[in-house]
Amino acid sequence: MHNLNHKSKTPKYKQIVEAVITDIERGILKKNSQLPSISEMSAHHDLARDTVEKAYRELRERGYILSVQGKGYYVSGGSDGKMRILLIANKLSSYKRLIYYSFLQTLGDRAQVDLQVHHYNAKLFADIIERNLGKYNYYVVMPHFVHDLDKVNLDEVLKSIPPEELVFLDKDYPHLPTKHLAVFQDFQRDIFNALLSANELLQKYTQMVLVMPSDGNYPTEIARGFHNYCVNYQKTYKIIETASEEFVQAGTAYCVIEETDLAELIKKIRQTDLQLGQDIGLISFNDTTLKEVLDITVITTDFEAMGRTAAQMLLEGKQEKVKNPFYLVRRGSL
Incomplete structure (x- = not known):
């Protein structure tokens, strides 16, 4: 389980719940695998025992783990095999819908994709990430930001997403120091x-x-x-x-x-x-x-190629940058 974000407004026990669920869904935690004890978890993350107990209780009530008397806590169920993806678009134009539907079609039933829109607003984007960090396997971001750039440190928001979970779509964010997947236009x-x-x-x-x-x-x-x-x-x-x-x-x-x-x-x-x-x-x-x-x-x-390429790269576990095809179509008006 990755380290908790002590600056997040999300309660620590909720962060534990979300992290364990994510690891189960990603197949990192297999069925019947043992979780750290409450004492180990609290010591490792510098948390009160009550916080860990509350998280484990919620996980047990939701059916993700079970407790075995005298032995500890175990994963009771595995992942359904589906990736959980949050796609955060800048707007829902007809062209962005082409990307979205191509992305969905290529993934098929191998992923569950949720869609949110930041409307070019950096503060709104930061709020979306804060509410959802740790809940998804991948965060697919269209990084077109114009508004409220002075209200958040956008670099820090993006760095809060584990680089192996971050995908840029339509536009790259090249000065981010970490390696990430991107399918982009070089406008x-x-x-x-x-x-x-x-x-x-x-x-x-x-x-x-x-x-x-x-x-x-x-x-x-x-x-x-x-x-x-x-x-x-x-x-x-x-x-x-x-x-x-x-x-x-x-x-x-x-x-x-x-x-x-x-x-x-x-x-x-x-x-x-x-x-x-x-x-x-x-x-x-x-x-x-x-x-x-x-x-x-x-x-x-090629908007459909953009969505298709990003989905294929996620399915293949690739972490590369790909420039999307861009071209001129000659017709009679020129």
Whole structure:
């Protein structure tokens, strides 16, 4: 059993209960294996005997352990073989749901997955971890944080999760010193390389515009990747928050994140004599069936592959970092 967190608000006896249950479910504690005595447990973790007795009593009442007179405490049941996973997403967009359902499908009946959402809020995330630490085999985190970063030490919160139980999804957290599993997008490099792959198509445009709302909680690395491409390939460029006030003109290629801005630009272009894909260009982020029907060029990651890869790595016990596929789909709008 791992060491108790003496700074946690969770009572010590509850931490013992959760730790023993987790070890049973992970197969670390097998059926009929003996637990440390109350005296051994209290001495090892510097706890009062009453605390350990209360924990063992709850475990016995819940059917996880049994006491044998004169011999001690034993595990009465084993794991059902299922991993217990807590997936903590930043939001529930249609794309994040693709990741989630692909993750579930790949795991099948070999895992129980609970879902919570931190809504980009570091304090809310810290509270979720504090309430659930020790209850799961794995904690799968989408580490996109914008709000309340000054209210918690995010590094310490993440370090409180045992590194072998921590998984980063969609974005890595590279400065964490411990080794962990990650399936991620490298937003800055991915955007740069996607635009670079369309270099010959972009040559006919002298100006590029990124439409990126500041209130959308999008990774700042997207703007940096866009900036780096424009600077390296001598493009006049600007970054705007909305397309509603934009005056479209020939020789401009737009990169658009939100579908409302994409629709606004298509409407504006159709009100001119400009020909999409010749006089003016459109690139959208993340593919949909509608964008395919409208013949819109997209830069996108493979969301289903992200969920599938993370699940496969968990099932295989791997602890590696994998960059998720990211590419440009060429269509008539460029």
